[in-house]
Amino acid sequence: MGIINKERKAQTGRTAGNERKARMERTARKERGALMDNKSIITKNSKQGRGFMDRVLAAMPARITGDASEMSRIYGSARMSGDAMALAGELRKKTASYYLMLALALAVCAAAAIGQLSDTGDIAPVERGGIGGGIRYIDARLEAKYGGESVEHKVSVAVQPRALTPEETASAIDDLKSRLPKSVLDGNASLKNITSDLSLASMDEKTGAVISWRSNRPEMISDDGHVNLIEGKAGEEVSLEADITLGDQVDSIVLKAAMGTPEAKHDFARDLETSVGRLISDISTGNDGFSVSLPASTVSGIEMKWSKPRETGAVAALFLLPILGVFVYRNRYRGMDKAVAKMREGIKRDFPDFLAKLLLLLNAGLVVTAAVAKIADDYRERRRAGEEKVFFEELLAMEERIRGANTSLAAEFSDLAVRSGQREVMRFSSILADNIDKGSALADKLMQEEGMLRAMRKKRAEERGRLAETKLTFPMALQLGAIIIITVAPAAFEMQG
Numbered sequence: 204m205g206i207i208n209k210e211r212k213a214q215t216g217r218t219a220g221n222e223r224k225a226r227m228e229r230t231a232r233k234e235r236g237a238l239m240d241n242k243s244i245i246t247k248n249s250k251q252g253r254g255f256m257d258r259v260l261a262a263m264p265a266r267i268t269g270d271a272s273e274m275s276r277i278y279g280s281a282r283m284s285g286d287a288m289a290l291a292g293e294l295r296k297k298t299a300s301y302y303l304m305l306a307l308a309l310a311v312c313a314a315a316a317i318g319q320l321s322d323t324g325d326i327a328p329v330e331r332g333g334i335g336g337g338i339r340y341i342d343a344r345l346e347a348k349y350g351g352e353s354v355e356h357k358v359s360v361a362v363q364p365r366a367l368t369p370e371e372t373a374s375a376i377d378d379l380k381s382r383l384p385k386s387v388l389d390g391n392a393s394l395k396n397i398t399s400d401l402s403l404a405s406m407d408e409k410t411g412a413v414i415s416w417r418s419n420r421p422e423m424i425s426d427d428g429h430v431n432l433i434e435g436k437a438g439e440e441v442s443l444e445a446d447i448t449l450g451d452q453v454d455s456i457v458l459k460a461a462m463g464t465p466e467a468k469h470d471f472a473r474d475l476e477t478s479v480g481r482l483i484s485d486i487s488t489g490n491d492g493f494s495v496s497l498p499a500s501t502v503s504g505i506e507m508k509w510s511k512p513r514e515t516g517a518v519a520a521l522f523l524l525p526i527l528g529v530f531v532y533r534n535r536y537r538g539m540d541k542a543v544a545k546m547r548e549g550i551k552r553d554f555p556d557f558l559a560k561l562l563l564l565l566n567a568g569l570v571v572t573a574a575v576a577k578i579a580d581d582y583r584e585r586r587r588a589g590e591e592k593v594f595f596e597e598l599l600a601m602e603e604r605i606r607g608a609n610t611s612l613a614a615e616f617s618d619l620a621v622r623s624g625q626r627e628v629m630r631f632s633s634i635l636a637d638n639i640d641k642g643s644a645l646a647d648k649l650m651q652e653e654g655m656l657r658a659m660r661k662k663r664a665e666e667r668g669r670l671a672e673t674k675l676t677f678p679m680a681l682q683l684g685a686i687i688i689i690t691v692a693p694a695a696f697e698m699q700g
Contacts, residue, residue, distance in 0.1 A: 260299045267302070268295045269535035277539045294538040301531045309524045316517035326509055328494035329362050338363055343497065346508040347479050354475055357512045361487035362495050363411060372450045375410040379447060380456045387428070387458065394460040403428035403443070406488040412449035413488045424460065450490070478505055549593030550623045555656040557594060558631065562649050571635065571645065572612060576602065613639055627656060
């Protein structure tokens with residue numbers, strides 16, 4: 204009776220093994236069929252014509268986009284079961300796209316640089332905006348010459364909108380006259396006790412009126428409001444007359460002040476700077492006519508040359524883009540190196556999970572080959588749902604080679620260890636070989652190995668955490684510096700004041 208039961212169990216085991224083997228063969232045939240379908244589609248598309256990037260890649264020398272055989276060698280040193288040539292082709296296309304973008308940027312910057320360097324001609328008149336149209340600006344480079352002296356400035360001239368109606372103009376002038384006695388004080392208590400400079404604005408921001416100031420004692424109070432308390436005597440009166448021009452209406456107001464006497468010491472260069480500044484202010488605050496033409500000279504004999512400001516951004520880009528091209532060339536194999544490093548890291552990350560599943564299945568009574576096949580079948584089902592892991596992809600490739608070439612499982616893991624450079628996989632292959640050759644206790648050794656791998660994974664996670672803390676030190680130092688500046692700057696300004 205016992206012999207019959209044993210025979211029935213053996214027959215049941217052989218039947219289950221045959222069913223599992225048949226199921227695996229059907230799955231493999233389906234995958235090979237899908238692969239052949241994909242290859243036929245790719246071949247059909249390639250016959251219809253290569254894409255734009257393929258033509259660009261074909262036009263570029265292999266030495267600047269990366270040699271495909273060298274990329275395949277780098278890839279094959281870590282994972283020979285993958286399609287190295289396909290990955291190399293994609294990376295070379297990516298590098299070629301970088302070169303193409305740099306070439307386009309270089310052409311655009313070259314055209315812009317030529318335009319910037321050549322566009323220094325005369326400035327055309329600028330039309331004024333309508334009422335409420337806002338202020339327009341003329342950006343220009345000014346060269347002013349007089350008496351052997353010259354100044355050069357990059358200026359922005361404002362073009363005011365058209366004038367107000369006569370009624371609005373008269374009302375605005377009256378409002379300005381009522382505000383002037385207080386607006387000129389600029390920190391002084393009153394006009395009878397002047398102890399600092401006055402604010403004699405040449406234009407009223409509210410109405411846009413032009414104000415021309417004249418002092419009857421410019422040695423004490425200049426036309427621009429500078430006060431000299433050393434030269435001036437306390438109690439002396441100074442009359443400040445303001446001519447207000449708004450549109451075609453002109454009015455005036457006289458302010459009485461008691462101030463000091465300044466010493467007017469200006470060299471010729473300073474006079475030129477003052478005249479140019481007054482001219483730009485007059486043009487910016489005026490609103491006569493429908494256009495503004497920048498003058499070539501003034502009635503006082505100042506010769507001026509206006510031109511557009513010279514921009515050099517595109518010129519700088521012409522020097523920067525070749526440097527970027529050299530950078531792309533020097534890093535043409537970096538994509539393949541990163542892909543290999545990512546694969547090796549994936550094997551190191553996924554191997555503890557594989558070992559834990561294998562240990563669980565061995566304790567459930569399965570042999571090593573059946574447990575590995577079960578893990579491969581489970582992953583094959585998850586892969587259809589979109590999950591993909593590097594180590595388990597290698598496991599599927601190993602299972603395919605074992606079925607097709609009848610290779611040893613221990614030899615396949617040993618080869619994977621050599622290609623990936625992972626010591627953990629090498630130790631596992633040694634344990635597996637010892638079990639096959641000497642019959643050593645596999646489950647106990649794998650349990651110890653699995654515990655050690657879990658501890659190593661925890662240690663790597665702690666090291667990455669400490670590395671992240673170190674990287675955060677630099678931005679924290681920058682924040683500390685900003686806080687120190689914000690705290691100390693007000694005190695420093697107060698001490699200087």
